[in-house]
Amino acid sequence: MECECDCKNYFETIAPEWDVMRQEFFSTAVRDRALASAGVGRGMTAIDVGAGSGFISKGLVARGLKVIAVDQSAQMLAELAKELPGVDCRVGEAELLPVADGSVDFVFANMYLHHVPDPAVAIGEMVRVLRPGGTLVITDLNEHDFDFLRREQHDRWLGFARPQVAVWYEAAGLQGVTVQSIDENCCASSCSCGDKARISIFLASGKKS
Secondary structure: OOOHHHHHHHHHHHHHHHHHHHHHHOOHHHHHHHHHHHOOOOOOEEEEEOOOOOHHHHHHHHOOOEEEEEEOOHHHHHHHHHHOOOOEEEEOEOOEOOOOOOOEEEEEEEOOHHHOOOHHHHHHHHHHOEEEEEEEEEEEEEOOOOOHHHHHHOOOOOOEOHHHHHHHHHHOOEEEEEEEEEEEEEEEEOOOOOOEEEEEEEEEEEEEO
16 A cells, blocks of 8 residues: 555646546446436535545535535645635545534435545444434445555555445444445546556445434
């Protein structure tokens, strides 16, 4: 696993280009599926964890939600704020989100979990900030073996086995847990070895009791 500082520096560096890069990796259909699964509603409050330049936040704002965007990269949040000045941007880490207990209706984390040191701890933090009855939705990579993503994009984990994600959800106190593949893929090409990755994406959902 690479140093956390290296991962942070990587995202600080690519922040101005991230919106364009993201379009090559996965489509807006991933966001549409995530938001539809949660049943988001106008006037409710959501956190976008690992928000980057605002892929999920843009969809939430368009649907009339109040949005808190959390990311470890201040530069990514600066890019987000240029397009979404009304979003509450907060620099924060996976293990200690800068959000009060039980304060939001939804937590979303898109392509975030495979960058964190301890996914179980990160999920527990996301559940902590949910109100009772609130929903956690994670979209991320199914388990794969494209090791170049560790070297070139600073992925800590080569995706996840869906049963393991379900165990983490349930251990964090979520109910009605579902973890299923969606009809979308993440695609990436190596800049050094010529490898090309095409990885299916899962959507995990559960409600806080």
